[in-house]
Amino acid sequence: MTDAPRSPDAERAVPTVRPGTALPGAGDLALATDVLRPLLRDPEWLDTARTAVATDPATLPRLFALAGRRAGRGPLHPSVDPTGVTHGTVDDAARAALVVARADAAGPGAPGLANTLTTLYHQGDTAERRGVLRALDALTVRGPAPTAAVPLAEDALRANDTSLVAAAVGPFGGRHLDDHTWRHAVLKLVFLGVPLQAVAGLDERADAELSRMAHDLAAERQAAGRDIPPDLTRLLRTTKE
């Protein structure tokens, strides 16, 4: 990570930090703050904020709310994901980095992290809720994440805001959502038109039941005279029997 990118055009600049995925998501960049840094509107703010939340947990809710204004809100990979829905935004990564800093200060297995995340989620606006979900991704990528936070991902999957649904199927959701919920999440992304690149570990987890659901959806769309979207085709092709 010595080659820090100078351009905000992240997909050329940001190297792959998680094997097996084409592009690093917000959770990945929360762990690679040297890569995230040049994408930030005010890098010093994040340094100061990470120190603050590590020292005093009471500062977290306020700094979490301010992250969009201070870190920026742009997409991490603007030319392939101009809205930041699929791979996340700069503020998603910054919020996740704040949670990682807090988790590090509290130490492994410290109680209360799931409660903190649950409060941040329920008292957060859409961007803050995404930040919590991306933080769970970051924790999952590097080790055990609090499974008591699974209901937060389930809540996000009931939303109609595409960015929330996409943030719920990252590494945390991929590992901890139950099979039924996860399959419905994948199908919901197809319905919403969110690229399936948002789904962590899709090929590894896809099973015969998801294949059946995808075939039924394809048949339904054909009967209605509608196109089969490329992601649905991909699901038909890559799903294991």
Next chain:
Amino acid sequence: MRILDPHIHMTSRTTDDYEAMYAAGVRAVVEPAFWLGQPRTSAGSFTDYFDSLVGWERFRAAQFGIRHHAAIALNPKEANDPRCREVLTEIPRYLLKDGVVAVGEVGFDSMTPAEDDVFAAQLELARDADLPVLVHTPHRDKLAGTRRTLDVVRESGLPPERVLVDHLNETTVALVHDAGMWAGFSVYPDTKMDERRTVALLREYGTARMIVNSAADWGRSDPLKTARTGHEMLAAGFTDDDVDQVLWRNPVEFYGQSGNLVLDPVPGFVAGEPPAPGVEFEGSSVLRGVRA
């Protein structure tokens, strides 16, 4: 014509409205928290509503290329219900949220002691959060209500330039203008102000510190009244720059005092094209068939 509608209740409007607003030049809106047709009965009903103002409604607006902001407050009518007043302790955390650019709507409805207390308390919240305030003036007994409103604002010690007093007309504009506060005019199909009377007041008082909104909501109202007032200004001999000042620069200056306005174009939005991600699929989102 670029327009920031500084007071509109988009929660009550349709996606057709968003499309028509974009086509008319609206690029940003501020949605103040207010009452619904049906009275609320609990603080939880408010927090769901506030969550929607900083969540779902912002998402919906962005699908149509419009930047949505909110003003948060307990409104004066429901300030009279003790079950609703409990929400006052929840409001400070909402004032921290991205895109919350003011405390509002506050003010008077029936001018009761409870309204007095809640109004003053929320002016204090605005000072603590360093936010400007959007003040509603009452429909009944308007002149007396506006006088009393200005007294409460003066007692709060808030600087006048941080206060926008709304729903003014020919009888109340001078009071607010002379007090150094921002004067707001709600242009409605048949009540409050209309385009011509608003233009007449702009001629009399000038274009500084004057703000025009549609205040469109669930009642008979028109989300294009800002644009229509702009056209009426041009027809009356005002310049394009005058229109830009009243419909864009003035509300940007007022709400910009929050440091929390977001006015850059919505990323990924292309006028006339479906927004990304792809909208060609059936689903339960508002993305279906969007055209600007």
